[in-house]
Amino acid sequence: MKEASPGYRPVTVFVAGIAVIALVALVTVAVVQNKPLPKSTRYRYGIVLDAGSSHTALYVYKWPAEKDNNTGRVTQTESCPGISSYASNPQGAGDSLRECMLKAAKWVPSSRHGETPLYLGATAGMRLLNVLSAVEGALHSYPFSFRGARILSGPEEGSFGWGQATTGALDLGGASTQISFVSAHFNGSQSPGNLMTFRLYGNDYDLYTHSFLCYGKDQALRQTLARQTQSGQSSVSDPCFHPGYIRVREYSDLYNTPCLADLAPRTPPTNFTLLGTGNFQGCQELIKSIFNFTQCRYSRCSFNGVYQPQLQGSFEAFSAYNYVLDFLNLTDTSVSLEDVKARLREYCATPWSLLQKQHPTTKRKYLAEYCFGGTYILTLLTEGFNFTADTYKDITVVRQIKGSDAGWTLGYMLNLTNMIPAEAQDTPPLPYAGYVSVMVVTAVVLALILLFLAYRLQRTHCSKPHKIV
Numbered sequence: 001m002k003e004a005s006p007g008y009r010p011v012t013v014f015v016a017g018i019a020v021i022a023l024v025a026l027v028t029v030a031v032v033q034n035k036p037l038p039k040s041t042r043y044r045y046g047i048v049l050d051a052g053s054s055h056t057a058l059y060v061y062k063w064p065a066e067k068d069n070n071t072g073r074v075t076q077t078e079s080c081p082g083i084s085s086y087a088s089n090p091q092g093a094g095d096s097l098r099e100c101m102l103k104a105a106k107w108v109p110s111s112r113h114g115e116t117p118l119y120l121g122a123t124a125g126m127r128l129l130n131v132l133s134a135v136e137g138a139l140h141s142y143p144f145s146f147r148g149a150r151i152l153s154g155p156e157e158g159s160f161g162w163g164q165a166t167t168g169a170l171d172l173g174g175a176s177t178q179i180s181f182v183s184a185h186f187n188g189s190q191s192p193g194n195l196m197t198f199r200l201y202g203n204d205y206d207l208y209t210h211s212f213l214c215y216g217k218d219q220a221l222r223q224t225l226a227r228q229t230q231s232g233q234s235s236v237s238d239p240c241f242h243p244g245y246i247r248v249r250e251y252s253d254l255y256n257t258p259c260l261a262d263l264a265p266r267t268p269p270t271n272f273t274l275l276g277t278g279n280f281q282g283c284q285e286l287i288k289s290i291f292n293f294t295q296c297r298y299s300r301c302s303f304n305g306v307y308q309p310q311l312q313g314s315f316e317a318f319s320a321y322n323y324v325l326d327f328l329n330l331t332d333t334s335v336s337l338e339d340v341k342a343r344l345r346e347y348c349a350t351p352w353s354l355l356q357k358q359h360p361t362t363k364r365k366y367l368a369e370y371c372f373g374g375t376y377i378l379t380l381l382t383e384g385f386n387f388t389a390d391t392y393k394d395i396t397v398v399r400q401i402k403g404s405d406a407g408w409t410l411g412y413m414l415n416l417t418n419m420i421p422a423e424a425q426d427t428p429p430l431p432y433a434g435y436v437s438v439m440v441v442t443a444v445v446l447a448l449i450l451l452f453l454a455y456r457l458q459r460t461h462c463s464k465p466h467k468i469v
């Protein structure tokens with residue numbers, strides 16, 4: 001049998017001792033350290049109020065406290081009263097948000113209230129200025145960290161709605177519409193007002209963005225009605241409404257918007273009667289008349305003399321693109337431009353009485369306007385933004401982007417809280433489960449070494465030749 005070398009035993013004992021200490025230290029660290037935070041402090045929250053021209057919505061975002069990056073996920077949304085309708089009663093606008101804000105206070109744990117940022121962003125800048133200051137006063141009275149109410153600029157509205165580097169964004173609101181995309185043919189030199197530069201995850205992006213005020217769905221509809229009532233007509237046959245649709249409208253109500261300033265007839269009657277004729281082609285012609293395609297001082301334009309580089313990449317379309325195309329069953333990616341036209345031709349011609357029977361629960365105002373909405377979307381995309389039958393395939397209609405409701409609110413909050421990472425992220429820290437697994441494996445290996453050493457020690461001890469006296 002092999003003799004143990006003379007220095008072997010002390011070395012073995014030393015290694016075994018170190019292994020025992022390491023094992024104890026490992027187990028202690030694994031048990032005591034790196035525990036997930038207690039539930040109440042595990043997440044951070046942020047609240048954004050989106051005060052649009054047709055609605056106000058509240059978004060509560062939530063993200064892991066350890067990771068202040070762009071992982072914010074919308075957790076709750078609430079439709080609040082539209083503050084833009086409070087132009088003549090600004091005080092009422094602040095009060096109207098009370099119920100919404102109390103809900104937010106319930107959703108965010110009270111221990112987090114004080115540090116939760118609260119922002120209000122208003123879009124389209126219409127009739128809102130006096131309302132905003134009253135709302136600011138009211139929002140200060142809640143326990144959150146209120147960071148101000150302000151009107152977003154057009155480029156902000158467009159670019160914060162843009163979420164993925166390779167995908168453009170199309171937003172159709174009530175008052176305005178935005179188009180944003182990264183284009184290799186655009187560096188801002190032609191039209192600096194359309195350029196937003198971003199540094200994201202270590203990459204620089206030159207984003208083309210434009211917001212067309214008065215070309216949201218509601219204001220575009222008003223523009224078409226203005227085209228038909230400029231001589232103070234008392235009745236209008238409108239191809240964008242269904243056959244059999246009749247509605248009496250007030251002139252003062254229609255022209256009460258900055259978008260139609262100076263267009264109102266001098267001495268109109270009080271009302272006009274809107275009679276639907278349900279003609280898709282006529283509707284499209286009428287809609288085309290609100291765009292100006294004649295002047296362009298750049299190499300290429302969308303409409304109204306606005307520069308637009310060549311379209312590039314895929315697009316995500318949300319807001320009214322989603323509401324309208326979803327109702328018309330046109331959101332499937334297999335739907336072609338020809339399918340859209342065929343569907344609108346048939347849908348716009350459907351008698352109003354039949355349509356109401358087919359959709360008894362749909363809000364009447366919405367139901368009456370899907371023919372206009374669909375035709376407007378088609379015209380805006382093809383005639384306005386220059387999508388073709390081929391590039392139309394690049395548009396996906398979405399409600400959500402990366403798990404959050406599509407829109408500008410998340411980008412706005414992340415930007416204002418400096419949470420948009422400019423540089424590439426480091427490798428993420430080990431999650432708790434992974435950390436424990438590594439600890440366990442290391443401890444088992446150490447224990448095996450220890451056992452092996454003990455065994456060797458024993459063997460060495462037993463095999464030592466006994467002195468024969």
Ligand SMILES: O=P(O)(O)OP(=O)(O)OP(=O)(O)OC[C@H]1O[C@@H](n2cnc3c(O)ncnc32)[C@H](O)[C@@H]1O
Pocket residue numbers: 051052053054055056123124172173174175176177216217218319320323324366
């Ligand atoms: O951005 P701005 O222009 O200020 O407008 P907004 O933010 O208030 O506009 P929305 O995206 O909320 O809505 C866009 C349009 O879609 C309409 N809309 C909202 N919900 C709808 C639904 O379920 N069906 C049909 N239309 C809808 C709404 O009336 C507007 O005309």
Ligand SMILES: [Ca+2]
Pocket residue numbers: 052053123173174319
């Ligand atoms: Ca909007």
